[in-house]
Amino acid sequence: MPKVFISYSHDSQELEEKVKNLADILIQYGVNTEIDQYTTNPVQGWPQYMLENILSSDYILCVCTENYKKRFENEEKIGVGLGAKFEGKYITQILYADEYNKKVIPILFAADDPIPLALQPYTHYKLYQNLEFEKLYRYVTRQPLLHKPELGNILSLDDNNAALLSNIKFGNNIELKKN
Template sequence: MVMKNPPRVFVSYTHDSAEHKDQVLLFSQFLVAQKIDIILDQWFLENRQDWYTWAIGNIASADFVLTIASDRYKRAAEGAVTREDNRGLQAEAALLRENLEENRPLWMTKILPVVLPGHRVEEIPIFLQPRTADHYVVTEFTVAGAESLLRVLTGQPPHVRPELGRTPDLPPHQPVPAPSGHNVQNINSSGGTINAVQGGTQNFYGR
């Protein structure tokens, strides 16, 4: 079912490098062009922000959270960096883990791991289940290159199950009577059993 209103989507990523920030910015611009209401920190720099409360409020109100895979994102989300590094992402990842713990069925459908060009599935944090749950590989910033992700964000699955059809009429099988004129007689002898079929052949089964 196509979503009536533009989905509100929070983008969670690390500032690995200027190039990575630009890539995430270009990706976000592409999604906005597809009528996706993107929440990206780079578009909220006009005023001084309390980024922790900003993230808490926007993640809570989002329909989806995109976690952008990178080596730095994985290490920060898994606590493999110092407490001084990527503080914002460490706080966001902690919040996402908390949400999953509180209501896993809901947040499993809202948190979408995304792999952009040049990155690998192995860069998805382990708590987001890179191998045992869905992730979304974007090959290029086009509708075709991001189709699997766009289908989820816009509520347009690739296949729709048809309506239930009519139950087939399957009457019970009737037993088939033996052909007439073929009476079987068992004759026991010391050498075995002879099946004599009138009108047919004789079979001898030796012991």
């Protein structure tokens, strides 16, 4: 079972409800998901709670908003948005140290949501569009959208096979028939 941690900034009650709804749906469909709203008083303290979840999760969903971007990139006033600032530093360090992104996934709830610079090279999911949640769910549960066919054998281009190949025109939904 995959484990997901959702990193976001507390911009508004509406955003917090969207994040909780996303977490609830993921949990309902078998994805072990953690958000700060489920934990009112972590005994280890908030910084350790965040760090433990960042390190132990298979995936970190970063809810991109204007405030999240500012905090992630440490461009917010001192003392404001400490959680997103803290998470942004550790997420950036993970991307830097691993060289390849295996776990950080930017997600957008609105078309005009900006993505922090460190997250821009990676696939992001526009949850306001049809099928994007399914694509995200498939990714975190390791269920590909399409299955690559098995590699076939090289055809000997004798007269029969050459004639078969000469009739293939893409866009016409012609399939190769096996001999």
